[in-house]
Amino acid sequence: MRSEFSYICPKSLKEALEILTDYGKRARVIAGGTDLMTEIREGKLEAELLVDITRVPELRFIREEGNQTSLGPLTTHAELVSSMPIMRGAPVLGRAAHSVGSVQIRNIGTIGGNIVNASPAADTTPALVVLGAQVVLERRGGERTLPITDLYLAPYRTVIKPQELVTKITFDKVSNGWSSSFIKLARRKALAIARMNVAVLAKMEGKRAKEVRISVGSSTPTPCRMEKAEALLKGTVPSAAIIEEASQAVAQEMVERSGVRSSTGYKRPAVQGLVKRALQEVLAINQ
Amino acid sequence: MTMVVKGKVGESIPRVDALDKVLGKARFAADLKMEGLLYMKVLRSDRPHARIKDIRTEKAEQMPGVVRIFTHKDIPGKNRTGIINKDHPVLADEKVRFIGDAIALAVAHTEKQAEQAIGEIRVEYEDLPPIFDPQEALRSATLIHEKGNLLYERDITKGDVEQGFAESDIVIQRTYLTSMVEHTYLEPDAGVAWIDDEGRITVCASTQNPHYDHHEIVTSLALDPSQVRSIQATTGGGFGSKLDVTVQCFLALAVYYLRRPVRLVYTREEAYLATAKRHPLIMKYRTGVHRDGRLMAMDIDILGDTGAYGSYGIAVAGRAAVHATGPYRVPNVLVRSRMAYTNHPFCGAMRGFGVPQVAFAHESQMDILAEELGMDPFEIRLLNAFDRGSETATGQILKESVGMRECLRRVRKQRDEMQKVSAIPGKLVGMGIGAMWYGIGNTGVKNPSSACAELDHEGRFTLYTGAADIGQGSSTVLSQIAASEMGIGIEDIRLIRGDTALTPDAGATSASRQTYISGNAVREATGNLRKSVLAEASRFLEIPPQELTMEDGLVKSMKDGEILTTLEEVTARSYSEGKQLRAEGFFDPPTTNLNPETGQGIPYATYAFACHVADVQVDPNTGEVDVLRVVAAHDVGKAVNPSNVVGQIASGVAMGTGFALMEEFVPGQTRSMRQYLIPTVKDVPVVIPIIVEDPEPTGPFGAKGVGEPALIPTAPAILNALAQALGERIYHLPASLERVLKACRREGSS
Structure with missing residues (x-):
């Protein structure tokens, strides 16, 4: 039996925040609905009121401000894929968005939804983590800004309060001298939830890797950077041996953070292979 | 009547129901208000x-x-x-x-x-107490049905297997498992x-x-x-x-x-x-081969999980047994094929009826044997493949339309002519073959079809068939057969299908049987009607019927092709004399019941044959598989509608790719398409179809069938290609990311 609820469609950010303040836990926010609609269909949505924010004009934008790019949470995956500021300033996010679902899902699913749903398999999250994205949370009469990695408590759980709304996502542009990779591993080549995914960002200075950032999805309890592997690579002249070592370090860090589970037998070698492929691509090292 | 007559047998005309579907006019049950x-x-x-x-x-x-x-x-x-x-x-x-x-x-x-x-x-x-394992079901004192937990057993005995193994130089034994699959x-x-x-x-x-x-x-x-x-x-x-x-x-x-x-x-x-699922089978194969490559003996034990109810479980057990040897001559065969009840969802018919499962096993065995013998996998198959005069495990002599070797040769030639697939750095590539045979119609039981053809007083032709077109194209194929037989165009045929108040029983749309069996019934009905029309024309024209022919809706002189009269004129005159023009057709394939103990007999009147070759690429670090291309040759007897045959082949390869790599229904966990993945267009390989036509004399215009054969060789070909790429074999379908990576690591490749 489908979930039953009331529905409201605020026309401004102010109105939306008022409603969320009034209803608190009794309200749920819907935008693209690609996650929420399945909850509703399965009768699992426990909310009195569904707040549809898709008509809130303040939440839909892609802006370049100096060295920064900022996104409204209603930006769809399709918009990310076709956005020049994103493809220029954050191609890793464009590739991640392109790997989401199908054309139909990318046309309706939003980046804000992908963030707040907090699925460990979310495709844009590792990209946002390596970009060092900051997320602005607004509530009536106030706002706070958190690094994306501080948003998550556990799979499907975040620090976002029921009265709060994600209103902006910002990150520094990474065009000059940076290269990036995003790879998704799934049980089929489209319309699939990631078994694992990896985002890598690297800046070269001459022959040396000045900075490398790595994040893997569906591998750690909450999204994070793989700092041990990053430290191994930093300042080195990339080689097949170092990449191998760094990939192993990622696998090891994954197991340290997640513990050994039934899926570890597959995930440990697979994450290593995935990270290796991404690093080879970014650091232009062939086997 | 139209001047340009279209839609004869052998022409790739569009489906007769395509336009209504494209325009949204076709009414599905949920559309009925x-x-x-x-x-x-x-x-x-x-x-x-x-x-x-x-x-x-x-x-x-x-x-x-x-x-x-x-x-x-x-x-x-x-x-x-x-x-x-x-x-x-x-x-x-x-x-x-x-x-x-x-x-x-x-x-x-x-x-x-x-x-x-x-x-x-x-x-x-x-x-x-619930039972979820067929082996446990056969041991358990808990009865799911009163008569016991064994639904059915089909045994086949030919020659002396122990003698056959004694005369073999190499004997291999392996166990193969498949999963429950949702249609x-x-x-x-x-x-x-x-x-x-x-x-x-x-x-x-x-x-x-x-x-x-x-x-x-x-x-x-x-x-x-x-x-x-x-x-x-x-x-x-x-x-x-x-x-x-x-x-x-x-x-x-x-x-x-x-x-x-x-x-x-x-x-x-x-x-x-x-609803029903595909039966998961446990298949134990012991195969013996002479050092020259000849198969000597096969001992096969099959146990299936039919779940809570029988559905088509008996048919699957029987068909799996008959086809268990693959399309090969084996002098000594022992097959035991059983189906057990469990408390799983019930399993029933699914495209291939157990043959996709046994083909995975027998084709894996063939490749293992080829490797042990140091033989080319094509050669071992060509050496053992059925030909005219071969005897099957049930003692049936294959007389006509045995295109197995031709399929093998054509696939091999096509692939040799194509660009080689070379591995990109970090990936492994492999090529694999899958061959199959498939008996058209039900196994060793009567499964007739009937049809009716009619001309009304204005000369309009109506074909009545109970055959359900479920998207595979039987309405089109049966119309083409009628058009060819009657000498009229496809657009002049009105088809009434699938209504028990109006149409005769054509039996199930299953077992790849409608082209062959209902095609014959339609051909007979139409042929009888044509005879009546010519008899009437003969009467009016006062020319002996054997000197008349019908073409493009016209009655012509057999001698010089002179137009003598039209269908409309003949029917108008007949009806004016109170005479109706209506004829029946019937066909039941000539088969015999299988002996209950030895399984000997003639289970099918004819068989389709096919061979696929798959090229795959594997990432040994993650277990990801790309099926790059599949060359697929099918002996269909005669392609009534070649583009429809190609469509069946392409869809079979797509479904076979899913069976090989990703489809697994887990009762209690799989609830919808969120959990159950079937291939998308991105997962499906390039398909190079080859139609082989070794005519079947008992088929309508030589036709057999292709619906299920299309799917059967794909998974074996992919699994053999994976084995070549990895140097390790996977014995359990689907070859998921986990199973592929595990096989990679067994081999120690990285």
């Missing part, structure tokens, strides 16, 4: 195995909008259905046997009211029922066999056959699952009492929960 329509929902068991102590419906009956609640107590006739063995209650009475068993029906003014009512029915259960047809099961103008209980449903549905409705309601009418709605795929009754008896029961139109449309989740 009627005045005063009521809605039905089904209460299903949430226990795998339990005795029903009580069903309390009082509260549900009081719910708003509820018209009536039905339980097994309301069924006036026999509460058991099943195409082969009758073990499946319409509504559970004493027991439930799987999660999803139907217990009660709610009929209300809206779908939501019906759903709410379902939630208020209380069932009191006494749980029984995932596009259109979830649906139907609408009402009382028609003649007072009949009429059920229009998505189905592969309207005449069988009719039979089950009649039996469950204890009515005279004339009181029931079953119509096939436009059907959005079935792949075997819509051979069982789904919504039909539920709807008929409600209309029997309510005399008002009722509708039932499954959700995707309900179609997953409540």
Whole structure:
């Protein structure tokens, strides 16, 4: 039996925040609905009121401000894929968005939804983590800004309060001298939830890797950077041996953070292979 | 009549029903709207195995909008259905046997009211120990059905296997496992029922066999056959699952009492929960070969899980046994093929009926043997492949239309001419072969088809067939056969299909049988009609019938092609004399029952043959597989509609790719397409189809069938290609990311 609820469609950010303040836990926010609609269909949505924010004009934008790019949470995956500021300033996010679902899902699913749903398999999250994205949370009469990695408590759980709304996502542009990779591993080549995914960002200075950032999805309890592997690579002249070592370090860090589970037998070698492929691509090292 | 006559046998014309589907005019069952329509929902068991102590419906009956609640107590006739063995209650009475068993029906003014009512029915259960493993089922003292947990056993004995093994130089033994698979047809099961103008209980449903549905409705309601009418709605795929009754008896029961139109449309989740699956098989193969490559002996043990009910389990066990050797000559064969009941969802017919499973096993065995012998995998197959005069494991001599070797040769040549696949750094590549044979029609039992052809007083031609076109194209193929036989164009044929009040019984759309069996019935009906027309023309023209021929809707002189009269003129004159032009056709393939002990006999009149070659690329670090291309050769006897054959081949490769790499239905976990993945266009390889035509003399214009053969060789070819790429073999389908990576690591490649 489908979930039953009331529905409201605020026309401004102010109105939306008022409603969320009034209803608190009794309200749920819907935008693209690609996650929420399945909850509703399965009768699992426990909310009195569904707040549809898709008509809130303040939440839909892609802006370049100096060295920064900022996104409204209603930006769809399709918009990310076709956005020049994103493809220029954050191609890793464009590739991640392109790997989401199908054309139909990318046309309706939003980046804000992908963030707040907090699925460990979310495709844009590792990209946002390596970009060092900051997320602005607004509530009536106030706002706070958190690094994306501080948003998550556990799979499907975040620090976002029921009265709060994600209103902006910002990150520094990474065009000059940076290269990036995003790879998704799934049980089929489209319309699939990631078994694992990896985002890598690297800046070269001459022959040396000045900075490398790595994040893997569906591998750690909450999204994070793989700092041990990053430290191994930093300042080195990339080689097949170092990449191998760094990939192993990622696998090891994954197991340290997640513990050994039934899926570890597959995930440990697979994450290593995935990270290796991404690093080879970014650091232009062939086997 | 038109001047340019189109649509003869051998022409790639568009499907006769394509335009209506593209324009949205075709009406599927869920599209049918009627005045005063009521809605039905089904209460299903949430226990795998339990005795029903009580069903309390009082509260549900009081719910708003509820018209009536039905339980097994309301069924006036026999509460058991099943195409082969009758073990499946319409509504559970004493027991439930799987999660999803139907217990009660709610009929209300809206779908939501019906759903709410379902939630208020209380069932009191006494749980029984569930069994989920067929091996355990055969040992267990817990009985799922009173007659025992063994549904069926089919044995085949030929020669002396132990002697054969003694004469073998190499003997290999392996065990192969496959998973439960969900058909995932596009259109979830649906139907609408009402009382028609003649007072009949009429059920229009998505189905592969309207005449069988009719039979089950009649039996469950204890009515005279004339009181029931079953119509096939436009059907959005079935792949075997819509051979069982789904919504039909539920709807008929409600209309029997309510005399008002009722509708039932499954959700995707309900179609997953409540309908048949592909049987998972455990296959133990022991194969002996002479050092020169000749197969000497096979000892095969097959055990299948048929789940809670028989459905087509007996047919799958029998067909798997007959086809277990693969398309090869083996002098000594011992096969034991069994099906056991468990408390899993019931398994039934699915494209291939057990042959896709055994093909995975026998083709893996062939490659292992080739490697042990140091032989080329094509050579070992060519050496052993069936040819004219070969004897099968059941002792049948194959006389005509044995295109196995031709398929092997054509595939090999095609692949040799194509660019080699070279590995990109970090990836592994492999090539693999899969060969198969497939008996057309049901196994060693009667499975006739009948058809009717008619010319009205204005010379308009109508073909009546019970054959359900479920998207595979039988309406088009049967129309082409009629057009060729009658000498008229496809656009001059009116087709009435799948309505028990109007059309003769053509049997099931299953076993790749409609082109061959119903094609023959249609050809005979049309041929008889043509004879009548020529006899009439002969009478009017006063020319002996043997000097007349019919072409492009015209009666011509056999000698010089002179046009003598038209179809319209002949029919007009006949009807003016009170003479109707109508003819029947019938065909039942010549088969014999298999000996109950030895399995010897002639199970099928003819066989299709095929060979696929797959090229794959594997990432040894993650287990990801790309199937790059599949070359697929099929001996279809005669391609009635070549583009339709190509369509079947391409769809078979797509489905076979899913069977090979990703499809696995896990009872209790798989609820919808969220969990159950079938290939997308990005997962499907390039397909290079090759049509081989080794004509079958008993087929219509030489045709056999291709529907199921299209799927069968793909998974074996992919698995053999994976084995070549990895240097390790996978024995359990699907070859998921985990299984592939595990095989990579066994080999130690990285």
